[in-house]
Amino acid sequence: MGERSEALNYASRNIWAGILFGIGVAAFLDETIFHQLLAWHHFYDQSTKSVGLISDGLFHAFSWFATIGGLFIVADLRRRHAFHFKRWWGGELLGSGCFQLYDGTIQHKLMKIHQIRYVDHILPYDLIWNGIAIILIIAGILLTYQTRDSRKHMGGTA
Template identity: 40%
Template sequence: MKESVGQKKSQLTLLATILLGLGSMAAIDEIIFHQLLGWHHFVDVNSSALALASDGLLHTLELILLIGGGVLLLHLYEQKLYAKGYQSAGFLLGMGGFQLFDGIVTHKILGLHQVRYVDNLLLYDLGWNASGLLLLLIGFGLLRRAKRGLAASAS
């Protein structure tokens, strides 16, 4: 029974912090690359009104993820279901997952926008996707460490 409660705590903590990581990386993308640097919009089209509206949709999704993850995390704290050690793993998995999904699916498969509109896009693509992959690898390493800790405390 103790192991199933521990697994439930870890899964819920992971879910909450993955949502927070996804929302945070979406915010970083939108604030830095869309607004401050003006490199791209969520959907780059000839209409600036439509491009701006697409950024608004990304911002809405980001807020839903941040609020949902935050509410879930607060609930876990209140119910004493928070699994210490899983928060960093989930947060980095969410951030890396967003970054890599954005770089591969949004940029390349769907072609909604590019990282930046320059002649040599390869370095930007490599940097964008490498940063997402690095975040994912660190997140998976932290997750593995947290699972070892959970297994050790259950025995």
């Protein structure tokens, strides 16, 4: 593999490591805050409370697998002196935002497996949830765009 091809591969791996980590962190925060602490909903609300709790446990396990998977890639990138924090952070924001937008549109509205909260006026909750997701996605795109030439910086962790 040529030097240029290897640098592009590492630049892409930084983004994917961030995306995996971002998905895991967003899922973890969603499950911890909205499922456990606030008890607004379960991952799957179309059955009994026991099924909802089991679905939360599986969702929690998924979040940790994604988080740890992203960290394994980071460890490999650091070992190769190819970790680029800003590029990784852009991927993290993209992963978090895309997960949240997927959750708010596909799971909440299309599949209807749960809502953010069961109240009469759900629109403000939906707008805030999806609005934050869009802000995260835009920030992630901006960071990855800024670091698109990061192959020049693949020698360090800056």
